[in-house]
Amino acid sequence: MTQAEIKLCSLLLKEHFGEIVEKIGVHLIRTGSQPLRVIAHDTGTSLDQVKKALCVLIQHNLVIYQVHKRGVVEYEAQCSRVLRMLRYPRYIYTTKTLYSDTGELIVEELLLNGKMTMSAVVKKVADRLTETMEDGKTMDYAEVSNTFVRLADTHFVQRCPLVPTIENSDLGPPPPAPTLVVNEKDMYLVPKLSLIGKGKRRRSSDEDAAGEPRAKRPKHTTDNKEPIPDDGIYWQANLERFHQHFRDQAIVSAVANRMDQTSSEIVRTMLRMSEITTPSSAPFTQPLSSNEIFRSLPVGYNISKQVLDQYLTLLADDPLEFVGKSGDSGGGMYVINLHKALASLATATLESVVQERFGSRCARIFRLVLQKKHLEQKQVEDFAMIPAKEAKDMLYKMLSENFISLQEIPKTPDHAPSRTFYLYTVNVLSAARMLLHRCYKSIANLIERRQFETKENKRLLEKSQRVEAIIASMQATGAEEAQLQEIEEMITAPERQQLETLKRNVNKLDASEIQVDETIFLLESYIESTMKRQ
Amino acid sequence: MAGNKGRGRAAYTFNIEAVGFSRGEKLPDVVLKPPPLFPDTDYKPVPLKTGEGEDYMLALKQELRETMKRMPYFIETPEEKQDIERYSKRYMKVYKEEWKPDWRRLPREMMPRKKCKKADPKSKKAKDTDKGTSLANTADVLKKIEELEKRGDGEKSDEENEEKEGSKEKSKEGDDDDDDNEDAAEEEYDEEEQEEENDYINSYFEDGDDFGAESDDNMDEATY
Numbered sequence: 190m191t192q193a194e195i196k197l198c199s200l201l202l203k204e205h206f207g208e209i210v211e212k213i214g215v216h217l218i219r220t221g222s223q224p225l226r227v228i229a230h231d232t233g234t235s236l237d238q239v240k241k242a243l244c245v246l247i248q249h250n251l252v253i254y255q256v257h258k259r260g261v262v263e264y265e266a267q268c269s270r271v272l273r274m275l276r277y278p279r280y281i282y283t284t285k286t287l288y289s290d291t292g293e294l295i296v297e298e299l300l301l302n303g304k305m306t307m308s309a310v311v312k313k314v315a316d317r318l319t320e321t322m323e324d325g326k327t328m329d330y331a332e333v334s335n336t337f338v339r340l341a342d343t344h345f346v347q348r349c350p351l352v353p354t355i356e357n358s359d360l361g362p363p364p365p366a367p368t369l370v371v372n373e374k375d376m377y378l379v380p381k382l383s384l385i386g387k388g389k390r391r392r393s394s395d396e397d398a399a400g401e402p403r404a405k406r407p408k409h410t411t412d413n414k415e416p417i418p419d420d421g422i423y424w425q426a427n428l429e430r431f432h433q434h435f436r437d438q439a440i441v442s443a444v445a446n447r448m449d450q451t452s453s454e455i456v457r458t459m460l461r462m463s464e465i466t467t468p469s470s471a472p473f474t475q476p477l478s479s480n481e482i483f484r485s486l487p488v489g490y491n492i493s494k495q496v497l498d499q500y501l502t503l504l505a506d507d508p509l510e511f512v513g514k515s516g517d518s519g520g521g522m523y524v525i526n527l528h529k530a531l532a533s534l535a536t537a538t539l540e541s542v543v544q545e546r547f548g549s550r551c552a553r554i555f556r557l558v559l560q561k562k563h564l565e566q567k568q569v570e571d572f573a574m575i576p577a578k579e580a581k582d583m584l585y586k587m588l589s590e591n592f593i594s595l596q597e598i599p600k601t602p603d604h605a606p607s608r609t610f611y612l613y614t615v616n617v618l619s620a621a622r623m624l625l626h627r628c629y630k631s632i633a634n635l636i637e638r639r640q641f642e643t644k645e646n647k648r649l650l651e652k653s654q655r656v657e658a659i660i661a662s663m664q665a666t667g668a669e670e671a672q673l674q675e676i677e678e679m680i681t682a683p684e685r686q687q688l689e690t691l692k693r694n695v696n697k698l699d700a701s702e703i704q705v706d707e708t709i710f711l712l713e714s715y716i717e718s719t720m721k722r723q
Numbered sequence: 724m725a726g727n728k729g730r731g732r733a734a735y736t737f738n739i740e741a742v743g744f745s746r747g748e749k750l751p752d753v754v755l756k757p758p759p760l761f762p763d764t765d766y767k768p769v770p771l772k773t774g775e776g777e778d779y780m781l782a783l784k785q786e787l788r789e790t791m792k793r794m795p796y797f798i799e800t801p802e803e804k805q806d807i808e809r810y811s812k813r814y815m816k817v818y819k820e821e822w823k824p825d826w827r828r829l830p831r832e833m834m835p836r837k838k839c840k841k842a843d844p845k846s847k848k849a850k851d852t853d854k855g856t857s858l859a860n861t862a863d864v865l866k867k868i869e870e871l872e873k874r875g876d877g878e879k880s881d882e883e884n885e886e887k888e889g890s891k892e893k894s895k896e897g898d899d900d901d902d903d904n905e906d907a908a909e910e911e912y913d914e915e916e917q918e919e920e921n922d923y924i925n926s927y928f929e930d931g932d933d934f935g936a937e938s939d940d941n942m943d944e945a946t947y
Contacts, residue, residue, distance in 0.1 A: 205791045207798045225832055238798070240833050244824050245796045247833075254830055262830040278783040282776060301787075301794060352827050366830030421827065545766055700771050700781050 190218060190268050193629040198271045200636045206245055213242040217266035224261050249303035254366055262366045273428055275706045280431050291336040296426055304349050304423040341377045344430045348376055349423040380419045433469040436714055440530045444511060452500050458485050459525055470721055472528035478519030509533050528718045535621050535715035543592055550575060551583045558593060563612040591623045618719055625712040632705050639698040646691050653688055656680055795822035
């Protein structure tokens with residue numbers, strides 16, 4: 190874990206779960222796995238709070254535990270999983286585009302709660318949907334659970350590891366912690382539930398504002414008494430599957446940019462066909478014959494077999510090698526080279542970063558070195574057709590920022606500089622790592638800046654919230670227009686302007702966070718895929 | 724080359740012209756300070772992507788952040804007492820849903836302890852008031868949390884006592900164990916017992932302060 194990652198984890202945990210959880214989580218990330226007592230001692234936190242914090246972290250799949258010898262339970266933080274919290278909006282939005290509002294809310298609930306039983310998710314989502322509907326209309330449980338089944342079928346949600354049922358024989362003391370078992374076969378198997386019912390609307394607002402906690406209590410207890418049919422079967426969002434989807438989308442849009450819409454549609458079809466058959470970490474998809482691809486093209490896409498074959502040959506000939514030909518049987522067998530695609534996308538990201546940071550002439554040198562692999566300084570100057578002095582300047586700048594690396598090849602064993610070749614080269618993997626590290630830093634900076642902006646304007650924000658609340662309550666009681674205006678004027682014009690600026694800044698910072706995370710995703714996928722091949 | 728040296732010119736082992744300095748040109752000064760915190764950029768950043776999707780994700784992100792604060796998983800730090808109690812504070816409290824973790828999925832040590840062996844006056848008081856206001860209050864989450872916190876403070880000192888006793892008992896038990904191993908095996912499982920078995924951790928880290936002071940360095944070395 191680099192310092193930048195730890196810093197970012199700390200900011201994220203604090204923002205989502207509060208200071209105590211952050212303290213425990215960061216401690217675990219720094220130290221690795223540790224038992225409960227040691228955590229409490231080292232962080233100087235009371236045992237009860239450590240327990241609470243650990244419960245929260247385990248619930249959200251951010252910490253795992255393991256029983257060690259002599260019955261000690263050790264807790265270990267999942268740093269990379271903590272960083273995934275940045276991507277929550279994207280997961281939710283993706284489900285919305287694929288499975289509309291119902292799917293969106295299902296995934297949102299799962300991400301908000303870490304893990305939930307299916308019945309709980311369905312109930313909650315139905316209630317939430319009902320609240321947004323017009324009066325008199327309700328959302329049926331059956332409809333929500335249908336969407337849930339579809340999400341499970343496409344592997345976007347999966348079961349959490351199960352607690353094995355222990356026979357109730359008295360074979361010594363029970364273990365200090367349950368060992369969770371992953372059942373590969375049932376990972377996406379939805380339990381048979383007969384969820385009948387409709388979403389319930391909450392009572393009108395004035396009632397629950399005053400006496401909600403007490404009034405609601407008896408209802409809750411009766412709810413709990415009902416036997417839960419899928420007790421103990423918990424579900425979580427399958428982030429791996431989401432990443433696979435993001436990767437596929439990135440490949441499709443890259444093809445569309447490079448060639449045209451039709452070829453991207455062909456690649457999309459190929460990716461969709463191999464979605465379930467290819468594991469998400471494989472470097473290639475399963476080979477698909479052109480006949481199969483032709484049959485699976487979406488209806489309404491009117492291209493003939495000949496045109497398809499031409500497109501496939503064209504794609505296979507492309508120097509980027511997104512699509513490769515693996516055989517001639519069945520009218521030609523084609524695969525998608527996923528690793529190559531990710532490498533191309535990562536390289537393109539590097540190129541564009543160089544272009545935006547150092548200008549187009551630097552980018553020319555960078556691309557040149559990328560293409561020719563190893564170049565001497567003199568060769569760079571000549572090939573790039575840039576005056577020697579400027580070329581050197583640019584080269585050194587990129588060298589000092591670690592985009593370009595230097596390889597020494599001594600002619601004599603004494604490494605004398607005058608008798609040594611200095612070759613410039615781009616090590617894509619290490620450059621990608623460096624850039625990733627910078628991305629973590631920038632997101633941490635963005636979050637800190639956003640928190641600073643909000644803190645600076647805390648008083649103003651609170652005031653505007655209060656005024657809005659008053660206006661809302663007055664509107665509910667049917668106040669006159671003049672009265673409302675009077676209250677609205679409690680916020681002066683400069684204050685209003687200040688609020689506007691704040692809102693614009695926060696929006697910009699938030700949007701940047703999301704978009705930097707897209708770069709992080711690309712670089713991470715590339716690094717992961719490269720590491721697996723080695 | 725040797726002549727150069729004689730005339731006081733800085734001698735480099737390589738040809739300085741190859742790095743881009745012509746003969747007789749002044750070399751740049753040595754930089755002795757860290758780079759500026761906000762350096763000037765030569766190129767302005769490109770604008771952010773905008774679109775329906777981006778706007779929606781932005782809204783989602785901000786909403787998610789607010790929702791997380793209202794979830795029961797957000798543990799707030801106990802507030803410091805303010806000099807003036809604000810009237811509005813009472814209405815600012817957010818009622819959070821109760822969260823019951825599924826204890827079957829969690830290690831048993833996570834369970835809040837039910838009984839307090841040595842009830843100190845503080846927690847006793849808390850219990851009494853609890854009984855007094857009877858059933859309606861047992862459900863009140865906030866009360867419970869406060870109570871837990873109070874108890875947590877009290878408990879700490881309790882535990883320290885327990886540990887001391889525990890270590891004494893343990894040494895006794897150790898003797899017993901030598902005599903009769905079966906006895907130990909038949910011992911009924913109990914929360915307190917379990918802790919004593921785990922006690923070696925405490926004695927390892929908590930008992931000897933002087934040990935703790937140097938433990939870090941030692942541990943690092945041990946990993947080599």
